[in-house]
Amino acid sequence: MIRFYHAPGTRGIRPIWLCEELGIDYGVEMIEFTKEFRASPAWRKISPLGKVPVLVDTADDLLMYESCAMVQYLLDRYGNGQLQPQLGTPEHAIYQQWNWFAESTFARPLGEIVNHGREFPGENLIPAVVAEMQNRGEQCAIAVGEAIADKAFILGDNFSAADINLGYSIMLAERFLSNGLPESIKPYWQRLSSRPAFIRATR
Numbered sequence: 260m261i262r263f264y265h266a267p268g269t270r271g272i273r274p275i276w277l278c279e280e281l282g283i284d285y286g287v288e289m290i291e292f293t294k295e296f297r298a299s300p301a302w303r304k305i306s307p308l309g310k311v312p313v314l315v316d317t318a319d320d321l322l323m324y325e326s327c328a329m330v331q332y333l334l335d336r337y338g339n340g341q342l343q344p345q346l347g348t349p350e351h352a353i354y355q356q357w358n359w360f361a362e363s364t365f366a367r368p369l370g371e372i373v374n375h376g377r378e379f380p381g382e383n384l385i386p387a388v389v390a391e392m393q394n395r396g397e398q399c400a401i402a403v404g405e406a407i408a409d410k411a412f413i414l415g416d417n418f419s420a421a422d423i424n425l426g427y428s429i430m431l432a433e434r435f436l437s438n439g440l441p442e443s444i445k446p447y448w449q450r451l452s453s454r455p456a457f458i459r460a461t462r
């Protein structure tokens with residue numbers, strides 16, 4: 260049994276969306292997304308930095324706390340070769356590039372906008388820091404827009420888990436970029452966000 264600890268709007272959307280795409284059974288436990296709960300010793304035992312999401316797979320006695328790694332585990336364990344190119348091919352290398360880009364390059368500055376706003380609320384907020392993170396996030400959105408220009412999905416005609424990982428980052432970009440999403444990325448985002456599995460994962 261797969262179980263996620265999750266909070267609305269957060270990165271747990273990635274592995275939950277994947278489960279919805281593949282028809283993998285899962286359960287969700289919503290945690291209290293307060294500073295106090297995330298700092299509590301009980302939660303820190305499960306998630307050392309107090310973050311969400313967390314995945315528990317009782318079939319393997321497994322506990323994980325990185326969203327894109329969860330997506331890859333679920334694909335490798337339960338995906339029967341679906342939604343990713345064959346391992347060891349150049350296509351798989353590009354697939355992994357976009358997975359890593361999604362979290363470590365694209366979501367990072369956007370996540371820092373959230374963290375900065377939480378740690379330095381009101382008049383303590385440093386607008387130049389937020390503007391810099393927005394600029395970094397916007398550059399990433401533009402890079403995705405260029406890569407997707409002549410394609411339906413990031414690897415070409417076929418939807419893959421890299422679209423899920425990027426999709427969550429685009430969702431953050433839509434929320435936190437001061438000018439919204441660049442036009443070049445909007446049709447791709449429309450394709451992703453209208454998928455029934457995405458809608459079920461975010462309701």
Ligand SMILES: N[C@@H](CCC(=O)N[C@@H](CS)C(=O)NCC(=O)O)C(=O)O
Pocket residue numbers: 268269270271297308309310311312324325326327362370374
């Ligand atoms: N790289 C991690 C990032 C996890 C993360 O930052 N989660 C956010 C919610 S989306 C969180 O729990 N933030 C609270 C905090 O940083 O204290 C992942 O992809 O799972």
